[in-house]
Amino acid sequence: MENIYSMFEVAFLRKNRWQLYFKGLGVTLQIAVFASLIGILIGTVVALMKLSRNRKGKGTVFTAIATIYIDIIRGTPSVLQLLIMWFVIMKSCSNGILVASLSFGINSGAYVAEIIRAGILAVDPGQTEAGRSLGLSSFQTLRYIVLPQAFKNALPPLCNEFITLLKETAIVGYVALADLTRVANQVSTATYEAFMPLIGAAVIYFVVIKILSTLFGILERRLRQGDSR
Amino acid sequence: MKKIVALLLAGTMAISLAACGSSSSSGEAAPAAEETEEAVEETEEAAEETEEAAEAEGPLADGVLTVGTNATFPPFEYLGDDGTPDGFDMALIKAIGEKIGVEVEIQDMEFSTLVQSIGTKIDIAIAGMTVTPERQETVDFSEPYYDAVQYVLLPVDSEIRTYEDLEGKKIAVQLGTTGNFIAEEIEGAELATYDKATDACNDLVNGRADCMIIDKNPAEVFQGKFSDKLVAVDGAQFSFEVENYAIAMPKGDTELAEKINGALQELKEDGTFDQLVEDYITNYSAE
Numbered sequence: 001m002e003n004i005y006s007m008f009e010v011a012f013l014r015k016n017r018w019q020l021y022f023k024g025l026g027v028t029l030q031i032a033v034f035a036s037l038i039g040i041l042i043g044t045v046v047a048l049m050k051l052s053r054n055r056k057g058k059g060t061v062f063t064a065i066a067t068i069y070i071d072i073i074r075g076t077p078s079v080l081q082l083l084i085m086w087f088v089i090m091k092s093c094s095n096g097i098l099v100a101s102l103s104f105g106i107n108s109g110a111y112v113a114e115i116i117r118a119g120i121l122a123v124d125p126g127q128t129e130a131g132r133s134l135g136l137s138s139f140q141t142l143r144y145i146v147l148p149q150a151f152k153n154a155l156p157p158l159c160n161e162f163i164t165l166l167k168e169t170a171i172v173g174y175v176a177l178a179d180l181t182r183v184a185n186q187v188s189t190a191t192y193e194a195f196m197p198l199i200g201a202a203v204i205y206f207v208v209i210k211i212l213s214t215l216f217g218i219l220e221r222r223l224r225q226g227d228s229r
Numbered sequence: 230m231k232k233i234v235a236l237l238l239a240g241t242m243a244i245s246l247a248a249c250g251s252s253s254s255s256g257e258a259a260p261a262a263e264e265t266e267e268a269v270e271e272t273e274e275a276a277e278e279t280e281e282a283a284e285a286e287g288p289l290a291d292g293v294l295t296v297g298t299n300a301t302f303p304p305f306e307y308l309g310d311d312g313t314p315d316g317f318d319m320a321l322i323k324a325i326g327e328k329i330g331v332e333v334e335i336q337d338m339e340f341s342t343l344v345q346s347i348g349t350k351i352d353i354a355i356a357g358m359t360v361t362p363e364r365q366e367t368v369d370f371s372e373p374y375y376d377a378v379q380y381v382l383l384p385v386d387s388e389i390r391t392y393e394d395l396e397g398k399k400i401a402v403q404l405g406t407t408g409n410f411i412a413e414e415i416e417g418a419e420l421a422t423y424d425k426a427t428d429a430c431n432d433l434v435n436g437r438a439d440c441m442i443i444d445k446n447p448a449e450v451f452q453g454k455f456s457d458k459l460v461a462v463d464g465a466q467f468s469f470e471v472e473n474y475a476i477a478m479p480k481g482d483t484e485l486a487e488k489i490n491g492a493l494q495e496l497k498e499d500g501t502f503d504q505l506v507e508d509y510i511t512n513y514s515a516e
Contacts, residue, residue: 174424176423
């Protein structure tokens, strides 16, 4: 027991190391939040592009672009995307959080696009027909009738995507950003003791994600309140 | 169609299983066979020794010495043209292995995990590793085989000159290296820790860090590679202490330590060591 306490003392209290973990958690959360915002933005646009149809009911050039984007992003590992973004595309940008957020945002966008597309397709076509019959334009129908329902359909998988994204940011250590995982690595390197820093970081991730999933659960229930009347 | 797939899967599984089996058995059997032959040929004394070695448990029991390294640290270790680790340390440990009579198997891994892995995933580590009191709490070191001097790599237009100038700067280092620990002690310094020394150097060139602290020889290699962009400054200017490279070994394994130190001594005496220094360090040229 004393042994475990001394390990804890070395890994968290000595030299005020706990501050490092908090800073690391801050970096992790910043990247995850910015990236998911970028992801939702890109994802919505790409989903609409992929669903776009010309008058003959066939896919347009936008459909093709969206499909290529989704294929490329889903067909390459996110570590490689991050390394390419850091060492090749944004070589001269030294704001690590910006580069990582962009990289993860573009990555997440592809997955979010498919989630939102599924959400839109799940809205009954009768809703669109009703909207158009009532004299709304096709944009108005989309904006006020389809998208709100689509968002509700897409919420559970979107929350899931955010949690996945949060955990996926653990690879930013590759480009020398001090996120939570990297900090745990640094501490275990400095102390030659892997157990406490790694388990500690795992516990921090778990607690944060547990809190988030509880909040998402509440949000979901709120949105469902109008369903069963 | 399903049957064909099933057949293919079964086939692959059989082959992969066979591959695992043969590689491990040949790996263990070959040195053992050699040992027996030697025992027959050589005198009784030698035979007794082999018996002892066979009885002894520990890193050398299976005739294979698993050596951890991190091949991003030229000229001591780097990936050779065939993609396997090469360099001064690799040549040295292979020569030592030959002297002791064991097969050397190199494992390329992250530098920061080397010390923790000794005794479990690897037997010993040779990776241009500096002897420090912190590391000595976990592992034992062989006799030092090389003087380590830390260098500071700076962009050509940098105004950093003294230790005080380093304070509050963004410093690129390789995670777990001596440079990492020196940088941690510098007041207000912001550390960027990389798994690969080469990545740290790239980012220094890209202007993402103010300087980089790394051992002398790799610093000179990097400086040679980016001679129009970087200068390498001797750490003595920044009053860094001189330290030594040594081989890290499991704590308390005196038998192994004696063997390795003995072999190292022999290599120094018969001139092999100096030859390796000349081949790998003096004549090293960055592509």
